[in-house]
Amino acid sequence: MDQILGxxxxxxxxxxxxxxxxxxxxxIHTQHLVATADIPRSSLGATKSVAVVQPxxxxxxxxxELWIEQRIDHFSWLPAEAVDSVNDNATPSGLPATYQQRxxxxxxxxxxxxxxxxxFFYTGNEGDVTLYTNxxxxxxENARExxxxxxxxxxxxxxxxxxxxxxxxxxxxxLTHDQALADYTELVYALQQQYNVFNHPxxxxxxxxxxxxxxxxxxxxxxxxxxxxxxxxxxxxxxGFPEFDxxxxxxxVTRDASPAAGSAENCVPNVKKSWTQLFELAxxxxxxxxxxxxxxxxxxxxxxxxxxxxxxxVLFAFDTLAMGDFPYPSSYxxxxxxxxxxxxxxxxxxxxxxDFDAPEGSENTTLLEALRDAANVFHNATQDLKCxxxxxxxxxxxxxxxxxxxxMLPQETYFSTNGETDMFWPHNITFEEIRAHCQRxxxxxxxxxxxxxxxxxxxxxSASNIVFSNGLLDPWSSAGVLHTPKNAxxxxxxxxEGAHHLDLFFSHPKDPAAVIAARKTEIKMIHKWIDEFxxxx
Numbered sequence: 344m345d346q347i348l349g350x351x352x353x354x355x356x357x358x359x360x361x362x363x364x365x366x367x368x369x370x371i372h373t374q375h376l377v378a379t380a381d382i383p384r385s386s387l388g389a390t391k392s393v394a395v396v397q398p399x400x401x402x403x404x405x406x407x408e409l410w411i412e413q414r415i416d417h418f419s420w421l422p423a424e425a426v427d428s429v430n431d432n433a434t435p436s437g438l439p440a441t442y443q444q445r446x447x448x449x450x451x452x453x454x455x456x457x458x459x460x461x462x463f464f465y466t467g468n469e470g471d472v473t474l475y476t477n478x479x480x481x482x483x484e485n486a487r488e489x490x491x492x493x494x495x496x497x498x499x500x501x502x503x504x505x506x507x508x509x510x511x512x513x514x515x516x517x518l519t520h521d522q523a524l525a526d527y528t529e530l531v532y533a534l535q536q537q538y539n540v541f542n543h544p545x546x547x548x549x550x551x552x553x554x555x556x557x558x559x560x561x562x563x564x565x566x567x568x569x570x571x572x573x574x575x576x577x578x579x580x581x582x583g584f585p586e587f588d589x590x591x592x593x594x595x596v597t598r599d600a601s602p603a604a605g606s607a608e609n610c611v612p613n614v615k616k617s618w619t620q621l622f623e624l625a626x627x628x629x630x631x632x633x634x635x636x637x638x639x640x641x642x643x644x645x646x647x648x649x650x651x652x653x654x655x656x657v658l659f660a661f662d663t664l665a666m667g668d669f670p671y672p673s674s675y676x677x678x679x680x681x682x683x684x685x686x687x688x689x690x691x692x693x694x695x696x697x698d699f700d701a702p703e704g705s706e707n708t709t710l711l712e713a714l715r716d717a718a719n720v721f722h723n724a725t726q727d728l729k730c731x732x733x734x735x736x737x738x739x740x741x742x743x744x745x746x747x748x749x750x751m752l753p754q755e756t757y758f759s760t761n762g763e764t765d766m767f768w769p770h771n772i773t774f775e776e777i778r779a780h781c782q783r784x785x786x787x788x789x790x791x792x793x794x795x796x797x798x799x800x801x802x803x804x805s806a807s808n809i810v811f812s813n814g815l816l817d818p819w820s821s822a823g824v825l826h827t828p829k830n831a832x833x834x835x836x837x838x839x840e841g842a843h844h845l846d847l848f849f850s851h852p853k854d855p856a857a858v859i860a861a862r863k864t865e866i867k868m869i870h871k872w873i874d875e876f877x878x879x880x
Contacts, residue, residue, distance in 0.1 A: 401483035401849070403473040406447035406495070411533055413499075415440045415506045415517050417525035426507055442506040444526055447476050447495040454490035455538060459873050461569070462534065462545040465495040466527060466560055468553035469743055472497035472504075475553065478675055480849025481572070482548055485866060489873075491546075492538060496530055498523050498556075500742060515745050515785075520752065524560055531567055544569035544876040546869055550844030551575050551819065552752065558809050562798055570808035570872030572865050574844035578811075580753030580822030582774065582791030584801060589758030591821035593765035596665040599688045599816055600766060604668075610692035611766045613699055614661075617714045618654060618768040625650020637708055638715050641730035651770075652733045658767055659739065660718040662755060664688045666843040668816045671853040681724050685853070688816075691717040748781035751789045753822055807832035808872050810865050814841025814858075834868055836861045 415421055416439070423438040454460045463482045465475055476495045486493055497504040500518045505511045535541045547568050549557035554576030561571040579587050600610045624630030631644035638653060663676060664687040672682040684690045694716040699709060722731055736744065739756055747754040757777055760767040774791070781787050799805050803824070811824035811833060827835050838846060840855035846862055 401480065403447055403476040406449045406476060409446055409448055410443045411446065411530055412441045413444045413526050413529060415442055417522055444499065444504045444530065445472060445497040445502060446530060447472060449493040452486045452490055453492040455540065457490050458542060459877050460490035460543055461873055462540060462543060463491040463493050464531065464545055464547050466547055466549040466553050466556040467496045467498040468551060469498060469501055471502035474678065477679065479548065479847050481847045481862060481865065484850060492540065494534065496527055499526055515742065518742065518745060520556060520559065520750060524556065524563060527560060528564055528567055544873050546872065547571040549573060550847045554844065559798060561809050562805050569876045570869060572810050574812045574847045575814065575817055575819050575823065576811060577753045577819045577822030578824065579801060581751055581794050583795035586801060587822060590761055590764065592755050592758045592818045593760050593767060595818040595821050596661055597766040599665045599668055600661065600692050604688065604816060605686065606689045606692040607696035609698065610695045613695040613710060614714065614766040617710050620711060621654055622650055633708065637711055639728065639730050641732045649733065654768065656733055657714060657718045660721040661691065662818065663721050664691055665816065665818050668842040669845060670840065670855060671851050677724060683724055687720055691720040745785050748785045748787045748789050750793055751791050801828060803828045803831040803833060810834045810836060810868050812836040812838065812846050812861055814838040814843065814845050816840060816842045819843060834864065836864050
């Protein structure tokens, strides 16, 4: 869900690694950084400790890096011998197959003598847990007041937490949100034993996919989680929800590029009319040569189909900028390496603010040049791009595509555009096409109903003590909880000028009033949940 760019000093841009969805961190990478999911690493290394100093710097360096042994399969018996690739005839040990899950812990503010002192537990997303540790200011800025124990848990199959080590790609069947939640329950239980916190409330935090996990953590294990902050959590983004419409995602991206969100008046109409020329040029050898030169492609276009691949790379540039449409320069989507500008959609649209004449033939390319420059606010954030490599589906989604092809965890790669209510071109994607792709590439059949069956419909009857926050500039708000369901004991927070889980970030002088108010509401609800928890103890 979260799109995160990674950078290093090279000039060829490629995409790789994790999903466009999170934080949802998701990683879209340039060649500047290799995706952690693409580097098989043993997670069996020794625990590293990092000294905590005063004052707290509020990032991963203030944490102790720890490991917990987790069962690979929490719901059936997988023997330890299943991971023994050396001895296929090993004698049954009667032990379960396990892996080492990483988590980061800070106990600087922890006061076990205060029965209201909570555990602040971040439910890790589809990425390296240090990313979320470094950016979740809502936890760090309030830990002292609450005397909280801080825990950031890493999601299995991401970061350094790989079941089966470097053989993980052969065993993706254990990559499910249910298994991840079970990991988190075991980690909480282990911490309760170690720190004697059975009588202390646990508050879950998460953004994007992590926000979905925090909400589901509370819904599925209310005996463990006293409350949850679910920021930018698109829990309705499944085909099984009748009201869900993936096209609405692109409507929000388009709105961000309109005057309603502060962008140039001509941006949306100029983007709309650029596609006709781009696709026309892609039909001929000479036209493809023009596009290859214009967009500085590392590999020249050789087919008409690649014209749409090029167009998709522009679409996903706007997609990422919309998710990261923050009011100040931010390096969150670049993995901390380089800052995107404040209000990056407005910056991109500044290149498309002119009155471009309708292109006549292939010689007038000024509109496409402006489209390229707009996309390069994202693609060339380092300002040192030498050439651009058009990404593949694997580059966009990585193993998140497997999670989509099983549980259909939301992924905008598969959301249709219509060219009418959005600024793109008609591109319809059917479930039959998705199913065929999943069966061909992953040998799975996606189930659009599994999440709804597990957690209920949009009435959220089983939900309580959850804050669902959504920034209205964030395209994932199109699949979020924007209205309080009848009888549901949840709190809805809308952030008018907020992008993807801005409320989880550190406070900033340029924060809009709505995000400041959102954080106050979230802290108020955490106090309420803790008081209710303490009243029953």
